[in-house]
Amino acid sequence: MSDLWLAPFLEFGFMQRALLGCMALALSAAPVGVFLMLRRMSLMGDAMAHAILPGAALGYLVAGLSLGAMTAGGIAAGLAVAVGSGWVARHTVLKEDTSLAAFYLLSLALGVLIVSVRGNSVDLLHVLFGTVLALDDAALLLLAGIMGTTLVSLVVLYRPLVLECLDPGFLRGRSRWSPAAHYGFMGLLVINLVAGFHALGTLMAVGVMVLPAATARFWVRRIGPLLALSVALALAAGASGLLISYHTGWPTSPVIVLGLGAMYLFSLLFAPQGLRRRHPPHSHFNA
Template identity: 65%
Template sequence: MTPYDALIAPFVEFEFMRRAVVGVFALALGAGPLGTFLMLRRMSLTGDAMAHAILPGAAIGFLLAGLNLYAMSLGGMVAGLLVAVGAGVVARATELKEDASLAAFYLISLALGVLIVSLRGSNVDLLHVLFGTVLGIDDATLLLIAGITTATLFTLAVIWRPLVMDCVDPTFLASVSRSGGVSHIAFLALVVLNLVGGFHALGTLLAVGLMMLPAATARFFVRDLSALVALSTLIAFLSGLVGLLVSYHLGTPSGPSIILVAGAAYGCAVVFGPAGGVLSRLLPGRHLEA
């Protein structure tokens, strides 16, 4: 097999592969910066919980309208926002910590969503909701993902400064501005929106993987925030591209293939990453030299 046959021919010969790679590129543009901020704000598990929280809303949309793009997207967005707000309210109104309340909402949402889909759909429909169909992306889904990504990048440009300051010194931000709370709510809304977009390609169980794994991988190579966002976005796109090729040549499911490629990149970064990887910590560094 020539390099052309292995790397280029699948995208030249098959339209569904071209649609998939465009969809992955759009998802990566939003997932890169959001995953970076989730990691820096120590909200990685929050992102995972919110990814599962959209399931019952998407399942209700499926129950009412079948595999309708807009019904499932609207249901997933409403469910994700309700869970995000509900977990915060429970954490502030009771003695339960936010991580515990999110875990409770996550488990309830996952079980409820699977139950609702099972009431009407088949096992194939359930797999579609849980694991997505990135190779089955159509024009409407591409437009939805592109619209979400555009809104994400525009909103991040507006709230970038308070969002960064909230990561570095939230106490100082609270003392000089009231924008911290607004930027936090806007950030959570962006996470939910991008999880809804990712859900159509990767499913509810894997959508957050394209956010968190590239961001965690990039952290082992760079420290600067701008470089971290750029590298995280690049890794997310390359993971999607390589995952699609692996899926095409080996006949494996596309969504899990993409996330496993991102996981392999993370494993390599853990060992070989120059900024805190295993080898960099074991090998003696340079000390004062004459």
């Protein structure tokens, strides 16, 4: 049994790098996903994951499968969509969700078109579904840097982020931290989606954010345990997904996300805050 679970990670360097990449992504993206959920912005995370595609595709067009070019392009595209949709929402009759949907649909179509016309089917699959089993040292350094930036930023912004989840109007009226919390969080969202893009692809990157947070919410109510449990679930799904993919030959990114989905469905059915709950849900959470 130990050979089944440990041998792939002990014998193969690509499995070790993939595990390190999944660990970095879990420690970074899962906490961002918790605040994304508490701010009721989970669908926005999905939209932003698609919005980075044209920037990454342009980076690929200019420099091929270059880590730096695709990262810079993805970050630029994500920030452009976030700022552009917000500007449209503030200056027109459209709400932010509608303007964001319009921007991300255009971005997704443009990105797929660029890769399809100028690349090949292998390149398209690389962009859409990632290459976690092909992470090199440069990609691991990028994921580690994003992880460190995210954790430090969350420590600095923790209190204003919690307040913004509880009462954004109060934070805007009483604290100068409101813009830093809002735009800082949007920046963290974009860079973590770019990190997830390199490992899991644009179509799967948001899964490691939303599903661990949603699953953990069925079990705990306080923010500290919520953050810890979401990270643990993401780590477990990453490690088990790599092993299942290795032994079955199935694509790794969908297996990891489906593992998270299985945890979510189990928690939905059996967790204290899931369908078993007999009392009506509260409209607040505990800090």
